[in-house]
Amino acid sequence: MESFISTGLINSEWSSVFAVGIGGAIGFVLESSxxxxxxxxxxxxxxxxxxxxxxxxxxxxxSLIGLLYMDFFGWxxxxxxxIPDTYIWPTLLGSIFMGVGFVASGFCPGTSILSAAIGKLxxxxxxxxxxxxxxxxxxxxxxxxxIYNAGNLGAITITDVLGxxxxxxxxxxxxxxxxxxxxxxxIRRRKTTVKY
Amino acid sequence: MNLFFEEKKHxxxxxxxGGFLLGIIILSAVYISGRSIGAGxxxxxxxxxxxxxxxxxxxxxxxxxAGQKDAEKSPMNSWIVFQVIGVFAGAFFSGILxxxxxxxLQKFPKISSKTRITWVIIGxxxxxxxxxxxxxxxxxxTFSGFIVLSLGGIIxxxxxxxxxxxxxxxxxxxxx
Numbered sequence: 192m193e194s195f196i197s198t199g200l201i202n203s204e205w206s207s208v209f210a211v212g213i214g215g216a217i218g219f220v221l222e223s224s225x226x227x228x229x230x231x232x233x234x235x236x237x238x239x240x241x242x243x244x245x246x247x248x249x250x251x252x253x254s255l256i257g258l259l260y261m262d263f264f265g266w267x268x269x270x271x272x273x274i275p276d277t278y279i280w281p282t283l284l285g286s287i288f289m290g291v292g293f294v295a296s297g298f299c300p301g302t303s304i305l306s307a308a309i310g311k312l313x314x315x316x317x318x319x320x321x322x323x324x325x326x327x328x329x330x331x332x333x334x335x336x337x338i339y340n341a342g343n344l345g346a347i348t349i350t351d352v353l354g355x356x357x358x359x360x361x362x363x364x365x366x367x368x369x370x371x372x373x374x375x376x377x378i379r380r381r382k383t384t385v386k387y
Numbered sequence: 388m389n390l391f392f393e394e395k396k397h398x399x400x401x402x403x404x405g406g407f408l409l410g411i412i413i414l415s416a417v418y419i420s421g422r423s424i425g426a427g428x429x430x431x432x433x434x435x436x437x438x439x440x441x442x443x444x445x446x447x448x449x450x451x452x453a454g455q456k457d458a459e460k461s462p463m464n465s466w467i468v469f470q471v472i473g474v475f476a477g478a479f480f481s482g483i484l485x486x487x488x489x490x491x492l493q494k495f496p497k498i499s500s501k502t503r504i505t506w507v508i509i510g511x512x513x514x515x516x517x518x519x520x521x522x523x524x525x526x527x528x529t530f531s532g533f534i535v536l537s538l539g540g541i542i543x544x545x546x547x548x549x550x551x552x553x554x555x556x557x558x559x560x561x562x563x
Contacts, residue, residue, distance in 0.1 A: 206420060207469045213416045214473020215480070220412065222481035224405030229493055231399075233562045236555035245402035246409065251533040253410020258417065258534060267418060275531055277539035281520040286543045288517025289525060290550025294558045296510025299525045300430055300518070301474070303511075308475045309482035310490040313507050318430065320508040324515015325434045339520060348536040357536065364533075 218305060221246075227305035229297025229313065236294055238382045241375035243302075248368045255361050269357065279342035398485070413530060420466065429471035431519070495562050506561060 224246045225231045234240025262269035293299060298306065298317045306314025328335065350360050399405075482488040494503035518524040521543045523531065528547075532540025555562075 206466060209420060210466045210469035211473035211476070213412060213420075214470035214475075215477035216412045216473075217409065217470075218474035218477025218479075219481045220400075220405055220408045220477075221474075222478035222487075223400045223485070224402060224409075225399035227478060227482065227487070230495065230562065236551050237559065237563045239563070242399065242402045246406040247529065249403050249406025250409035250413060251529060253407050254413045254417070254530065255533045257410060257414040261414070261418065272535040274535050275522065275537050275539060277537065277542070278522065279539075279542070282522070282539050282543050283546055285517040285520025285522075286528075286546035287550045288513045289521065289543075290547045291554045292510040292513030292517060293525070293547065293551045294510075294554040295506045295513065295561070297562070298507070298510060298514075300514060301524070301526045304471060304474050305478040306493070308478035309488045312490065312492045313494070313503060316504060316507045317511045317514075320511025321515040321518075322430050322434050324512040324517075325431050325519060326438070326515075327512070328516050328519040329434065329438065335520075344538065347538045349532070349538050349541050350536050352538055360536065 218308065221301070222305050222309065226302045227309050227311070227314075229302065229306060229311075232299075232302055233294065233297040238378045241379055244375060245372060248371060252361075252365050252368050255364065259357060259361055274346040274348055277344040277347050278340065279344055281339050281341060284338065413534070417534060429465075429467045430515070432465050432468050498561055502561070506558075 221227070225242050226246070231240050232243045234242070235244045258267065258269055261267045289299070296303075296313075296317055298314065300318075300321055303314045303317035303321070307318055308314075332339070350357055353360065355363070479488065492500055492503060494500065514524065521528060522539065523543065525544070525547055528540040528543035530540070531537045532544050
C-alpha cells in the first residue's frame, strides 16, 4: 500500500521496526476486543453481537476527527493526502465478493490473522485460501484486466461528490455512527443471548 | 487461579474503549509513517513475493504482479508485512494474557467441522479475489474511506456491509 503522506519523521530502517510496533498494538487491541472470534464478528450480521461494528466505527470516527484536529494544529496537512483512484465497477464487484466471503467464513483477512495467532485452525485455513484466491486473480489477470480497470473516476473523495467541507462531513458521519450505535443497542436487546 | 483465568476467557474490552484506542493507534501510524492498516495487502505481497521467487519472469511480464512489486526491494520487506507480523505477535500476547490460546477449530456447535472448513475455504477464495478487484480488504478500504475520505473506500465499506447483511439470511444455518 502506498503511503497517504510522506512525513519524513522516520527513515526506512526504522520504518520496519515501527511497523512491527504499530502492528503489535493493533493486534493486542483487536484481540482484546474480541476480533479473534469469527462467531463474535459474525454476530453483527445476526444481531446477537455488535462488538466488531462498534469497535470499527468508533476507530473510524476517532481517526477522522483526530486527523482533522491534527490538520487544525498544523501537525499534518489533511488536504495533501494521496487519494487512491476510485474504480467504481471493480470496487462494487469485489466488495460483493467480500461481503459473501465475510458471512461464509466469519473472517476478514485481519481477523483471520488474529484467530490464527491464538491457535484457531479455521484462521489458518482462511489465510491459506485467501492467498490461493489472490494467486488465482494474479494468474487470471490478463482475462480480468478490463474489469479491473473499468470505471475509473480518478482520485475522487466523498466530500467532492457531496460538495461538503470535511468538517461538516465529519460531523454528519459522527451523528450517523452514533445513530448506528443506538440502533445496534435496540436490535441487540431483542435478541436472545448466544453463548460461544 | 485457574478459576480466575477461566472466567476471563470470554471477557473482552468495552468496544468503545477498544475502538478509541485503535483510532489513536491509527492516528499515530498516519502521523509517523503516513500509512494506515490492512492485512489483505500483506497477503498479496506474500503471494507476489512467492511467485517472484518461483518464477521471476512471471512477475516481470505480468502487468498485475509487476505493478504490485516494488522495484527497489523485495515485497517481503514492505511496511505492511512487518505490520502483520506485529499484529500476529500482539494478538498472541493478548491471547496468552486472557488464556485464549488453544489449538482448535472454532465453529457453531450445530455444524460439522467439514462444513465449517468448506465455507472458510470458499470465503477465503472470495476474499482473495474480491480484495484485488476492490483494491483493498475491508479494513484498508474502511480506513482509506474514513481517513482520506476516498469515495472508493466508502463505497467498498458500505457495499461489503449491505451484501453481508443480505447474505446472512442465506448463511444463517452456519451461525445461529
